[in-house]
Amino acid sequence: MSEHIRIGDIAPRVHYVADGVQTAFTYPFPIFEPGDLEVLTDNAPANYGFTVEGAGDSAGGTLRYADAPAPGTRITILRRLTIERVTDFQSNGVLRANTLNDELDRQVAALQEVRDDVQGAIRLSAAEAPSGMVLPLRAARAEKLLGFDATGDVMAYDRTGTIAAAFPGAVPRSVEDKLAETLTARDFGATGDGVSDDGPALQAAMNAAGAAGKHLVIGEGTYRTTMPLLLPGGAAGLTMHGTILYAGPGGLTALTIGDGGAVRNATKLYQGLRVIRATISDWMNFGDIGIVLRNLDSSVVEIRQVEGFTIGAQTLGVERGFEDSNVHLGRIVNNHIGLDIQTQTAAAWNTSIRYYGGHFAIASALHPTLSRYGIRFSAQPGAYVAHNRHVFFGPAFELQARDRPAIQGIPFLSLVNSRAVIVYGMRMEGCSPYPARHAGNAQDHVYEVAWASQGYLLEVLYDGTAARVGAVVRGMHQAAAHREFTREVGAVPSLRAAAFRWNASQTGFDQLACLSTNVSGNPTTLPDFALPGLEDYVLTNRGVVLPGGRGLGFVVDATRAREFALAVDADDPRLIVQCFDAGMGLLTDAGGQLVRASGMSMTWNATARWWQGSADMTDADLTRLQVVRLEPAVAYAIIGVARIGTDYEVRAMRLFCDPAVSPPLLYGLPDLRHGARELRAELAWDPPSIAAGASAQLNVPLAGARPGDFVQAAFTLSTSGVVFLAQIGAQDVVTVTAWNRSGAAVDLGAGTVRVRLVKS
Structure with missing residues (x-):
């Protein structure tokens, strides 16, 4: 080298994340030889596929790859010098400046590497005096846990001993007890690889959670099972980050949650429930169910996904009620019935549930000749049939039934005597033109449709078995103001009759x-x-x-x-x-x-x-x-x-x-003569004395009078045998005739002639 390297105060490492395009990566620290660089890709040594430029340059250089590393690859570039003496100064020999500088540069560079390594190590604070932080001997620390004694020095503790969390008042307990605080499916051997049969491990975990009253966590991954699963009601709850893939026999429930009978499963938390059928059901067997939730009370449920079953999810009252709970619905697709709200016995009930969201969808090519329903209210034979006070917020239905008149694709199906079912802001995309079908004696249902691809002509479909009506459909899509304007200003219910x-x-x-x-x-x-x-x-x-x-x-x-x-x-x-x-x-x-x-x-x-x-x-x-x-x-x-x-x-x-105002409808007025088939006019008249059998006439102006109109006339005084007749004498004129039918002359007093005209 013609000039020695200048070693600046800079860390001898740099990190990059590859983007799949970049091939040149700079290192800002100096090296002496290309071999002084160590390169790690994703924490593993990988000293190949690149060339090193800039060795001997004080400002560093460039690592240049022949092919760009894959996107997301973590690249670490380090300086790693061989710790050795490369020069030897001879007694009474010439002490050359370059040689001395190179030797000192190497020492400084090596010290920088040591400092960089020390920064990542566990060490005492600089403010603390050195103490006995020495590991116990190998035999003394084998099968032990490292900790610290009362003075802060290193100690080895038995694994079966107790530990305490690092918080005031923490209760000492065993490591096993701490690890068992929350149960996970992997604690029992579940792999979540989507291939192994995790059914026995999942069921063991669920049994343990039920027996211990613990909350079970099923971690990320796909847990394939060939057997139905049951989470007992004794479990505190269930959280799923992964998916249960059901590959077991048809006609069975893939996942049952909660105890049946008269047991009350109260204040539970079930979240992230996700169950998918390995092969989509033929929709023929109604025992083929993804998730059944039994006898819940004051609980919170989140169904993230259930797919491919005859019935996706079912809330079930079994000799006791399913009530007063919040159910959050996610993706519920490719099921004949998305959600079934059911009772099993006469002593059960299913009432007062709040349902949030829900995307009920069917693939366009799936079972195109079979009807499909989003949410069903049902009961087993002889079971309680009054499913009351259910409220739904913003469900969306894409049932692929539009333009398929041979099948039904209806969001709500009530087979029972449900009452006070209220739906807010539902979406109907590609459904039949019915928000609901009632086959039982359902009453007081309100279906608010925020969007319907069918337009406004929506109504409830009543079966011949329905003996009650009273459901309301509120079509809000592009018509909200129209629906709310309830004051009638004018009405012509029959144009033909009005002509x-x-x-x-x-x-x-x-x-x-x-x-x-x-x-x-x-x-x-x-x-x-x-x-x-x-x-x-x-x-x-x-x-x-x-x-x-x-x-x-x-x-x-x-x-x-x-x-x-x-x-x-x-x-x-x-x-x-x-x-x-x-x-x-x-x-x-x-x-x-x-x-x-x-x-x-x-x-x-x-x-x-x-x-x-x-x-x-x-x-x-x-x-x-x-x-x-x-x-x-x-x-x-x-x-x-x-x-x-x-x-x-x-x-x-x-x-x-708007009912807040009541504007006049203008017609038939003196200045606006349209819209009235009946016209009136009056004129003061003092008829002369009329001899017996004689008559007297008066022309009354009446704008709009035309030949052929029906006209009548009357006088405001007693006529004493005088008859008043009316006819259209000319356009806009009614001729009134006073005819004395008596045997003597009649002299009427002054009065008013009134004319009424009706157009046919």
């Missing part, structure tokens, strides 16, 4: 304004658009077909109410909203987005001068139920449907709002 002849060519409808997509002239106000009748409506036996250019809508005062829900029974209708200010003047899109809807965008139609939905109101698009929100600038609105793309039939229309 009347406005005049010889035009049709009107009770409560509704007739709408046109292109009103002639220069309309600017609400009365210009809310027409009492129009041509071209096609009446059917049940409703009316909207042809091109026609619509129907409710006219509402929106001064206080901002949101409305429109429900329509029609063939794919199109939502429209027309907006007006406080003076009933038309509002356009110049004021910005005045209308918003819950399930679609609202776009401005400049020809019709209204806002219309971007899609039809159909279940397939999940747009059937729409909530409309109006901006504060809108004081009056027409909310309804119109023909946009194709003709369609409308059969019923209803409008709702």
